[in-house]
Amino acid sequence: MPEHASSKRTVDDHRAAVTELIGSLPVVRQPLADCLGLVLAEDVAATVSLPPFDNSAMDGYAVRSVDVAGASVESPVRLPVADDIPAGRTEVEPLQPGTVHRIMTGAPLPPGADSIIKVELTDGGTERVLISGDAAPGTHLRRTGEDVREGATVLTAGTVLGPPQLGLAAAVGLADLPVRRRPTVLVLSTGTELVEPGKPLRGGQIYESNSVLLAAAVREIGGQAIVLRFVPDDVEAFRDTIARHIGDADLLITSGGVSAGAYEVVKDALDGHGVDFMKVAVQPGGPQGLGRYLDTPTVTLPGNPVSAALSFELFVRPALLGALGHRVVDRPHATARLASPLRSPAGKRQYRRGRLDRGTVDVVPVGGPGSHLLASFAASNCLIVLDEDTTEVAAGKDVDLLLLDG
Numbered sequence: 316m317p318e319h320a321s322s323k324r325t326v327d328d329h330r331a332a333v334t335e336l337i338g339s340l341p342v343v344r345q346p347l348a349d350c351l352g353l354v355l356a357e358d359v360a361a362t363v364s365l366p367p368f369d370n371s372a373m374d375g376y377a378v379r380s381v382d383v384a385g386a387s388v389e390s391p392v393r394l395p396v397a398d399d400i401p402a403g404r405t406e407v408e409p410l411q412p413g414t415v416h417r418i419m420t421g422a423p424l425p426p427g428a429d430s431i432i433k434v435e436l437t438d439g440g441t442e443r444v445l446i447s448g449d450a451a452p453g454t455h456l457r458r459t460g461e462d463v464r465e466g467a468t469v470l471t472a473g474t475v476l477g478p479p480q481l482g483l484a485a486a487v488g489l490a491d492l493p494v495r496r497r498p499t500v501l502v503l504s505t506g507t508e509l510v511e512p513g514k515p516l517r518g519g520q521i522y523e524s525n526s527v528l529l530a531a532a533v534r535e536i537g538g539q540a541i542v543l544r545f546v547p548d549d550v551e552a553f554r555d556t557i558a559r560h561i562g563d564a565d566l567l568i569t570s571g572g573v574s575a576g577a578y579e580v581v582k583d584a585l586d587g588h589g590v591d592f593m594k595v596a597v598q599p600g601g602p603q604g605l606g607r608y609l610d611t612p613t614v615t616l617p618g619n620p621v622s623a624a625l626s627f628e629l630f631v632r633p634a635l636l637g638a639l640g641h642r643v644v645d646r647p648h649a650t651a652r653l654a655s656p657l658r659s660p661a662g663k664r665q666y667r668r669g670r671l672d673r674g675t676v677d678v679v680p681v682g683g684p685g686s687h688l689l690a691s692f693a694a695s696n697c698l699i700v701l702d703e704d705t706t707e708v709a710a711g712k713d714v715d716l717l718l719l720d721g
């Protein structure tokens with residue numbers, strides 16, 4: 316059967332269809348420890364000010380600045396130490412004129428004190444202390460609310476929660492945060508020829524790699540992947556495996572079994588059961604399927620390892636990022652000079668593997684266009700995008716890139 320480029324779906328249309336299929340994930344309150352990389356779904360406010368109370372920024376002595384005015388090495392001031400305040404003291408006695416309190420970093424400032432003399436400017440005394448430096452009012456003090464005021468919005472909806480944001484949430488007293496919950500994604504590989512890595516390989520068999528790659532790609536963006544051991548090319552076994560696990564899943568991703576062969580298990584099992592199969596005008600990654608199987612969003616990727624990886628990259632990754640609430644779902648683009656000429660099939664958007672190294676202006680194609688060349692993909696850090704109208708690009712021409720490590 317001849318291929319008609321015009322009857323194929325565009326990359327952008329397929330991506331939009333996958334995005335619509337997956338939709339948005341529900342908002343839940345998640346403990347901070349499980350929020351890394353997730354997106355805040357609502358603004359959140361501080362339950363306390365930060366700092367919550369006036370406190371010392373130094374280990375030293377809380378003083379009234381007038382009591383140490385003019386103190387120096389040549390003319391030190393000796394004062395009685397009336398109290399000792401470690402960090403964590405919840406009750407502090409007021410500071411009486413003419414006395415000091417020994418105080419540690421983070422300990423509450425006693426009423427009446429207006430500055431801190433750090434211990435290095437003293438003899439460190441515990442009964443009486445010799446102070447050989449003065450301090451203007453406010454020295455080494457951390458004031459209530461100077462970082463955050465109680466009730467203020469500290470993190471806004473749409474923020475990607477990294478270590479500093481999670482630390483801030485904890486500091487203002489929040490134990491959990493409203494986020495879009497992690498999607499649970501079933502990853503299922505098909506093919507009688509596939510053998511689990513670590514087991515002996517016979518002629519005609521290959522090690523199964525797609526489920527490892529796809530599960531890692533799901534986890535990288537914050538999803539939970541459940542890898543179902545790949546099933547042989549047997550429609551009933553395939554349907555049984557899915558039926559046993561699909562209940563709790565937000566998405567089913569399969570790889571393999573979707574092209575034109577005699578044993579296309581995914582197609583045979585899902586076609587007419589809520590999943591449609593089509594060709595997308597892309598290379599690699601042409602044969603695709605999507606729909607709802609047993610009412611669960613289902614995306615069927617082609618089996619060639621680079622096809623599966625690239626299909627995830629182009630269609631599933633942005634859809635899952637969008638479902639998680641990310642505002643930026645695209646990889647960064649760049650333009651670079653092509654180091655060696657490339658050809659591309661008319662009517663298809665081709666994604667070639669490339670390397671663009673820091674400080675260089677040329678992008679170097681890595682390996683050929685074949686969708687079985689996994690090592691080339693693993694050695695790349697960008698994709699060279701050759702659009703549907705491009706059939707060749709000469710060396711030295713500018714090309715559009717998607718940066719995979721950006």
Ligand SMILES: Nc1nc2c(c(=O)[nH]1)N[C@H]1C(S)=C(S)[C@@H](COP(=O)(O)OP(=O)(O)OC[C@H]3O[C@@H](n4cnc5c(N)ncnc54)[C@H](O)[C@@H]3O)O[C@H]1N2
Nearest residue numbers: 504506523524525526571572573574575601617618619622
């Ligand atoms: N007559 C045609 N043949 C093929 C066409 C076509 O249009 N007409 N399309 C080709 C393209 S493009 C692709 S991509 C593949 C897609 O095929 P399937 O999705 O049916 O995948 P399989 O046949 O099951 O496998 C393809 C290839 O990839 C290897 N594979 C599969 N799964 C895994 C896995 N989990 N880990 C590692 N390797 C895997 C498999 O052994 C095959 O070598 O079809 C072309 N053919």
Ligand code: MOO
Nearest residue numbers: 599600601622686
């Ligand atoms: O379209 Mo297939 O995915 O190139 O190898």
